Amino acid sequence: MNIREANEKRRKNHVAIMLDTKGPEIRTGVLADPDNDAQLNEGQSVIITTNDDYKEKCSAERIWVDYKNITKVMSEGKIILIDDGLVGVKITQISDDEMSGVVLNSGNLGSRKGVNLPGIKVDLPAVTEKDVADLKFGVRMGVDFIAASFVRKPEDVEEIRKTLGPKGENIKIISKIENAEGLDNFDDILKATDAVMVARGDMGVEIPLEQVVLAQKMMIAKCNVAGKPVITATQMLESMIVHPRPTRAEATDVANAVMDGSDAVMLSGETAKGKYPVEAVQTMATICIGAEETLTYNDMYNTVRDSVLQMLGKVSVTETIASSAVKITNDIDAKMLITVTETGNTARLCSKYRPKPPIFAITQNKETARQLCLSWSVTPVLVGSVIGTESIIKRTIMEQKEEELLKTGDLVVTTAGRVEAQTGQTNSLIVAEV
Incomplete structure (x- = not known):
């Protein structure tokens, strides 16, 4: 049974698929x-x-x-x-x-061992022959994300996008930053990419170890302001490959990644070859939940809002609605923020400003529903059509009440567009009482 078939049996849980490219690399011989x-x-x-x-x-x-x-x-x-x-x-x-x-x-x-050249700018191709074959395979299989290895400059992202072609134009690209050149060009890469992965494995070889944590915090902060999802990865619960419980340092590492502002944290060897894959996922989820309880959401909102206005001076109508929705949600202690979205943009903008309660993103697009799984606090709700927005929102509220996520008297903030089923039309904000 493949991932898509398994997911069909649990329709309320949307699972995105990410294809990790090999990327340009240097290896020794035999x-x-x-x-x-x-x-x-x-x-x-x-x-x-x-x-x-x-x-x-x-x-x-x-x-x-x-x-x-x-x-x-x-x-x-x-x-x-x-x-x-x-x-x-x-x-x-x-x-x-x-x-x-x-x-x-x-x-x-x-x-056939890997070779790293710390501090050296290499002229390796951004997309290798194997990468081209893998990307075309990903397009055929309908993957949701491409994790692009060793991204060094924005042109690397554009080359991958070009390789994906028209059939893969909706696949989101996650740029893995793994060396000094990628860090040097990070601001330009961030503009070109859809998301970022802080890939600390090769990065810890390419730059001094004491600089990795600083690079991690810098990239996460900039992704937060840009409103682009950021994943922190590599060796997060490494000891759980062979042990049933993580070290204290690993638990602290995961918690700090959440507190830094990561949208997601990632396991690799722990689930790919470890003895305790399920326990590793459960442990990571528990640590994340605990870390989130310590966050000061108003401070996070103000930091992002001030940074955005300082950089841009003004924002779009959609972003104004999204940021206002989050501000109201936090101020009135609303228990849920519901948004209707076609492309996922409005939901991602709400996520950018870090509301305290969950964001329920109603969409008729399966691809959008899966891709929103990567964004902070977003729970996708897939519907057959978004025509009749008001009734769809009411039904969603009733469903969440049945699930005991809402109760009578709770406040809910909703955003939508007056022109239904059209991209970029989010222009209304409503506060409702359950």
Whole structure:
């Protein structure tokens, strides 16, 4: 049974599908003795080569890499990190197709290991041949999001969008920021992308570790002001791959990501290969709920509102309605904010200003319903048609009362458009009592 079929059995729960591209990467070759790792010792000399004669003859003395221009972008004194930083090599001499270096720390080297070049701007393609094939597959399968690996500049996002083509024009792109170049160009990338992933794995190899937390906070804050969803990812509950409970540090990490303003936190190895995948999801959800209870929503609203007005001077009618709806919701202690949306834009704008109660986003578009799962506090409600907005909102309120999410006397704030089923027409705001 695939994800879509499983989701049909639980129609109230919308599940989005994200395709993660491999992205441009650099890898070592195959060891001459593939059955045994090569032992690299601290202080020894080693040659990094692009000569294809050594593609399957790597050893502790000579390591082939698949990036032909590595000798052009590297310079003496720079460091190459292999296998997520397990082994570091400081370059001492460079020629046409090879570089000499000194091993900085001892470690074992296997075949086809990843290579990082901290602080180096590489000229690798934004979209590889494998990425093109994967993106076309994603379009055929109707995925909701593309997680684009190693995005370094806004042109990378546009190239992915171009590859998706007309049939994939509604797929949202999540730019994974994983290196210094991506951080340097973050403001421009943010304008081009639909969402951002703070991918701390490779980032922790590409930039100094002590800077990762600062980069995380910076990116989350800017995404919040831009109103674009941001995911914090990598090693969040890493120990739960083998243990039934997380470490205290991991629990704190998840909570801090929520307090920073993340729209979502992500598990990877914990659910892909871990012994306790269900427990990992339950644990993460529990931590998130606890962290959200500590948030000061009025402060969050004011921070975003002040930043937006300072940057833009004025906003659209739709955003004015959305921000006003959130302000009223928080001020009168409303128990729910309901919005009718075709593209999801109004719901995302409401989410941007961080209302305390949940946002129920009514839409007739299945794709929109799934994609809204990524936005803070949004619960999508899929309907057959949004014609007859008033009756649809009333029915939604009654359904939530039956679910005991609302009770008689509760206040509900609603937004909609006077012209029904048209994009960009949100221009009304109503406060209703259940």
